[in-house]
Amino acid sequence: MGRKQEKVRFWIPAGILVLLFFLARQMPLYEPAPEDPFTGTYWYNPYGNVTPGGQWLRSNFHAHSNSWKFITNGKDNTVGDIVTTYDSLGYDIIGVSDYQHITDTRTVVPATGTEATKNRLFIPVYEHGFNVCKTHQGTIGARMVYWNDYVLPQTRSQKQHILEQLGERSELVVLHHPAWMGGYSKKDVRRLSGYDLFEVLNDFWISEELWDVALSSGKPAMLIAGDDAHNVFKPTDLARDLTMIHAGAQDPLAPEDVYRALKTGAAYGIEVTRSVARGSVVQKRACLDALPVLQSCRIQGDSLVVVLSGKARQFHFIGQDGALLKSVPAGADMAADAAGSAHTPDNAAGVADSAFYLLQEQDRYVRVKIALPDSSHIYLNPVMRTMEKNKKPPMPPVRKRRLFTIFDT
Numbered sequence: 001m002g003r004k005q006e007k008v009r010f011w012i013p014a015g016i017l018v019l020l021f022f023l024a025r026q027m028p029l030y031e032p033a034p035e036d037p038f039t040g041t042y043w044y045n046p047y048g049n050v051t052p053g054g055q056w057l058r059s060n061f062h063a064h065s066n067s068w069k070f071i072t073n074g075k076d077n078t079v080g081d082i083v084t085t086y087d088s089l090g091y092d093i094i095g096v097s098d099y100q101h102i103t104d105t106r107t108v109v110p111a112t113g114t115e116a117t118k119n120r121l122f123i124p125v126y127e128h129g130f131n132v133c134k135t136h137q138g139t140i141g142a143r144m145v146y147w148n149d150y151v152l153p154q155t156r157s158q159k160q161h162i163l164e165q166l167g168e169r170s171e172l173v174v175l176h177h178p179a180w181m182g183g184y185s186k187k188d189v190r191r192l193s194g195y196d197l198f199e200v201l202n203d204f205w206i207s208e209e210l211w212d213v214a215l216s217s218g219k220p221a222m223l224i225a226g227d228d229a230h231n232v233f234k235p236t237d238l239a240r241d242l243t244m245i246h247a248g249a250q251d252p253l254a255p256e257d258v259y260r261a262l263k264t265g266a267a268y269g270i271e272v273t274r275s276v277a278r279g280s281v282v283q284k285r286a287c288l289d290a291l292p293v294l295q296s297c298r299i300q301g302d303s304l305v306v307v308l309s310g311k312a313r314q315f316h317f318i319g320q321d322g323a324l325l326k327s328v329p330a331g332a333d334m335a336a337d338a339a340g341s342a343h344t345p346d347n348a349a350g351v352a353d354s355a356f357y358l359l360q361e362q363d364r365y366v367r368v369k370i371a372l373p374d375s376s377h378i379y380l381n382p383v384m385r386t387m388e389k390n391k392k393p394p395m396p397p398v399r400k401r402r403l404f405t406i407f408d409t
């Protein structure tokens with residue numbers, strides 16, 4: 001073998017090693033976030049300001065238009081179509097979350113719209129991510145698009161880096177459909193920080209179990225629910241999962257009121273019964289209008305008391321590690337209770353409009369999931385242990401590893 005060949009054999013791998021080293025130096029590394037469950041003598045209640053008769057905004061922040069043509073579905077599905085359809089469904093907030101693009105919906109006024117819908121609140125949103133594992137994020141109150149992403153399966157530090165960058169460019173950062181295709185693993189959600197909302201309910205994937213993992217490791221991730229609609233002409237894309245946001249007393253509402261409500265947790269999710277999945281817009285609207293709303297969720301003495309404006313079939317109280325703490329009425333198991341299952345309950349008319357749970361010393365958080373007579377489900381945000389009175393426990397700070405911050409800008 002000639003000397004020249006030997007040289008080549010040495011330099012190629014050496015060159016690759018040097019290249020890999022510099023690539024690694026380009027990417028910040030992060031400390032894993034602490035995994036400590038919520039602690040403290042106080043309880044934080046996200047619904048502290050909710051009073052009976054309060055106004056709730058019907059919202060969807062996750063719908064895609066035809067802006068990416070054949071890559072996403074629904075070639076005829078324009079921004080105007082999305083706004084008009086959701087307007088007919090009685091939505092107060094209509095987000096068009098195209099990939100890497102903030103869509104201004106203010107120019108679109110549905111022909112049938114009333115004065116109120118013409119002055120609809122505009123909340124800028126978009127979906128970030130173009131990688132192979134569907135590690136996607138939503139940004140709400142987006143100021144500008146962040147164009148970088150890691151295309152191959154991402155390390156935890158890469159995921160943290162993206163969340164940090166999005167946080168600098170928007171009001172709220174969402175983990176979109178986090179359990180879908182392993183976009184975020186259990187280990188990820190225990191160790192990631194620096195985001196606000198968890199898309200627990202999404203038309204493609206329900207991430208309820210993963211949410212409990214995040215909450216159990218002390219991440220105060222508040223819930224959001226979205227259709228992730230790709231074609232509003234397909235009934236199964238519409239009004240499947242929605243977020244109800246407490247409007248408070250402000251009139252007129254400003255985007256900041258919505259951000260505050262989502263961040264503090266004054267919102268809840270609805271998984272709409274599968275029995276209207278293929279229904280018309282009119283049928284879906286009637287179903288949504290008939291659903292009871294949250295009247296109050298209070299801590300009275302040691303009890304967590306939830307009151308709805310109508311009857312429910314069953315209330316489930318869920319705590320640390322997703323444990324079922326109590327069901328009201330007792331007996332039926334949660335599995336039989338999946339939305340739209342063939343199971344026909346005896347108590348189809350609903351049994352009670354309220355339920356309570358006696359908070360225990362060992363409880364770290366308690367959330368309530370409510371099965372309604374039509375098999376729709378309401379998911380409330382948790383009450384959480386906290387060190388400071390009336391203060392939501394904070395997300396742990398995002399910390400870079402020291403060694404890798406030397407050349408970092």
Ligand SMILES: [Zn+2]
Nearest residue numbers: 127136176177
């Ligand atoms: Zn997505």
